[in-house]
Amino acid sequence: MKPGKFTYHAPENLHAANQLLAELGDDAKIIAGGQSLIPVMNLRLAQPDHLIDINGISELAGIHQENGLFTLGCLTRHADVETSPLLMDKFPLLPAAAKRIGHLAIRNRGTIGGSLCNADPAAEWPLIAILLDAHLSIQSSGGERHTPAKEFIQSVYTVDLGADEILTTVAFPPLARGEGWAVNQICRRTGDFALVSVAVTLKLDRQGHIERLRLCLGSMDVTPFRLIDVEQAARGKIPDKAWIHEMAGIAFDAGSPESDMHASAQYRREMAAHLTSEVLTEALGRCRAGT
Ligand SMILES: Cc1cc2nc3c(=O)[nH]c(=O)nc-3n(C[C@H](O)[C@H](O)[C@H](O)COP(=O)(O)OP(=O)(O)OC[C@H]3O[C@@H](n4cnc5c(N)ncnc54)[C@H](O)[C@@H]3O)c2cc1C
Incomplete structure (x- = not known):
């Protein structure tokens, strides 16, 4: 199976990606790891006219411990979580969850942001984000907003995300000592x-x-x-x-x-x-x- 025709865009920064989304509206889709989007495009269940590839936006990747939170950029691959020395040492729940996702090839490409935006009720990241009261940051050309995971994930494959918005980071509060x-x-x-x-x-x-x-x-x-x-x-x-x-x-x-x-x-x-x-x-x- 092959997808329908689309125009490919590779913005170099978040601002450019937001501008493209604002211009193209519902005709455009973000592509991150492509592990959920490409299969549905190949089945023609989704036929976006434009794909906006965010993989070149380095500010969207990375795992940081800051302000008492563990913050993962939306482009963080499942495999990055699984093998992160910081998380294995300080937050082993996250690597333990990541390693249960699909197969290694999927974990090497699939991202935490893509998983949360896809909102499959059987997926690992929605489960863990709701368990831990994760907070999500969302950027549009109009500015940034923050929302708890349990409000973001609304139903099967349905999230609180406007057509011009990009999920940028997922922040997990750490477990208490001895928890x-x-x-x-x-x-x-x-x-x-x-x-x-x-x-x-x-x-x-x-x-x-x-x-x-x-x-x-x-x-x-x-x-x-x-x-x-x-x-x-x-x-x-x-x-x-x-x-x-x-x-x-x-x-x-x-x-x-x-x-x-x-x-x-x-x-x-x-x-x-x-x-x-x-x-x-x-x-x-x-x-x-x-x-
Ligand atoms: C064979 C197979 C087995 C799998 N098994 C599992 C499993 O056991 N457990 C599990 O949890 N998952 C599983 N997955 C899904 C996998 O984890 C995907 O990686 C994940 O669901 C989507 O992430 P992605 O980065 O590939 O997103 P994409 O496929 O690129 O995008 C998915 C959706 O999210 C949107 N999107 C992506 N990133 C953003 C963003 N930052 N902001 C706004 N919108 C965005 C896209 O427009 C699209 O609508 C499996 C997938 C396959 C193909």
């Missing part, structure tokens, strides 16, 4: 999109009671979602086996998973329960080990 974490998923084959994914962070106080829980499920609804009420109710509880069992039951009932050619809704519910139990146990181990 445990885990991320896991069920796939039919290694490298496939997740049938269900679950990510968690867990912080205990000195007495071993839960101080902060964040629990996010993917592929269980139109977007990944946190169990906010459950997280709040967990405060002060002892994270024993009975509590983990209770949390697995809550995950089973959460969201509105669909049955499709890959898995039934019932199977997704059972896997959400199973994964929740696994990630909570793993995160608890990290809390107790102090890592």
Whole structure:
């Protein structure tokens, strides 16, 4: 399959890219890694007249620790996150999530910005960005704005992004000292999109009671979602086996998973329960080990 005809643009800076988007409007699409856009263009599900390639804009790449946040440029490849010495040392949750994305060839090209703008409910970055309350910076020719990931990602393949806007950076607040974490998923084959994914962070106080829980499920609804009420109710509880069992039951009932050619809704519910139990146990181990 081949895409329809389009005009290729390679702006050298962000300002020029924004100007092009403002001029061309809905006829233009940004291309980053092309790992989601090119397949849909080849299938003629998208037929933009203009492609604006942002790969030459160096200011959009890079991983930085600044102002107490870990800030990733939108052009940061999944493989850059997976192998970043800074993140492996200080924020290993992010490399652990990145290495679950597709295959190496996809991770070498695909970008965090492209994944968030694509908003596939089974994708890793929407799950992790919502779990960690990531903040996104968005640039248009009219200026810059900032938005939390949970407001940016609105539905299946639907984000809060105007035709002339470019997602520029994703900022992750770090975990607290001693805060445990885990991320896991069920796939039919290694490298496939997740049938269900679950990510968690867990912080205990000195007495071993839960101080902060964040629990996010993917592929269980139109977007990944946190169990906010459950997280709040967990405060002060002892994270024993009975509590983990209770949390697995809550995950089973959460969201509105669909049955499709890959898995039934019932199977997704059972896997959400199973994964929740696994990630909570793993995160608890990290809390107790102090890592
Ligand atoms: C075989 C295969 C398996 C995969 N498996 C997984 C998986 O297991 N998990 C997973 O999470 N992903 C998976 N992916 C998707 C992959 O992670 C993509 O890289 C990602 O979804 C899109 O990133 P990209 O940089 O390639 O974006 P592109 O394909 O270039 O763009 C995607 C969309 O985002 C828009 N866009 C891109 N960047 C910006 C920006 N900065 N500002 C505004 N709009 C922008 C584009 O216009 C387009 O609409 C898979 C892809 C393939 C082909």
